[in-house]
Amino acid sequence: ASAGFLSNYPLRKVSYKIKNHFFNPANLANSVNPVWWLSMKLTLKISALLLLTLWLIRPAPARAINPTDEVKFERLTIEQGLSHGVVYAIAQDKHGFMWFGGEGGLVRYDGYTFKAYQNHPLDTASISNNNISHILADKEGAIWCATWGSGADRFDPRTEKFDHYKNNPTDPNSLSDDRVQVIYQDKSGLMWFGTFAGGVNSLSARY
Numbered sequence: 001a002s003a004g005f006l007s008n009y010p011l012r013k014v015s016y017k018i019k020n021h022f023f024n025p026a027n028l029a030n031s032v033n034p035v036w037w038l039s040m041k042l043t044l045k046i047s048a049l050l051l052l053t054l055w056l057i058r059p060a061p062a063r064a065i066n067p068t069d070e071v072k073f074e075r076l077t078i079e080q081g082l083s084h085g086v087v088y089a090i091a092q093d094k095h096g097f098m099w100f101g102g103e104g105g106l107v108r109y110d111g112y113t114f115k116a117y118q119n120h121p122l123d124t125a126s127i128s129n130n131n132i133s134h135i136l137a138d139k140e141g142a143i144w145c146a147t148w149g150s151g152a153d154r155f156d157p158r159t160e161k162f163d164h165y166k167n168n169p170t171d172p173n174s175l176s177d178d179r180v181q182v183i184y185q186d187k188s189g190l191m192w193f194g195t196f197a198g199g200v201n202s203l204s205a206r207y
Contacts, residue, residue: 101145151167
C-alpha cells in the first residue's frame, strides 16, 4: 500500500505472544492409541518409499542439442539441376512441391528433378519476367510471382499458364506499380501486393 493510503488509517501497536511446541515422538506414542500410532508409522514409511521411487525413476535432464549434429543441409545448385544460381524467394505449395524464384524465372522442385518456367516473348501465357522477387502459394493452389518491372503473375499448375496483372496508365483500377516486391493473402482470401513506388494494392476481383 502507498504512504498516502496508510496515512488515513493510524497504525495501532499490537503485541504477539508466541508459544513454541516441540514434537516428541515418545510422548506422542504414549498419549495416543497404539493401533493408530502403528498405522501412522506404516503410512510414513510407505510415503518415504514412494518418494524415493519417484526420485529414482525421474527423467534424465534434457541434453542440449548441437545443431551441427542434428541438422543437415543439402545444397541445390546449378550442378543439381537448378536453372539459375540466384534465388530470391522460396515457397512450398499444399502438395509439397518447392518453388524457387530469382533471376532465372520460376522453378518447381519435386524432391528429385527441377522444372523451369521462363519468359518466352512470343508466348503470352508464359511468365512475364524472369526476375522474381517473391513467391506465394495461395489457398487455391495457385503460385503467385512478384516480378521486378512486369507486375504480378498468377501461375495455374494444372494448366501451366500464367495470368498477368500489370499497371495500365489509363485504368485507375490496375496495379499501381509494376515493380512488385511482396504478395500476401489474408484469411478471407483477398490478395495484397506491396510495390516499390505505388504503395499497397488489393485484388478484389475474382481471378
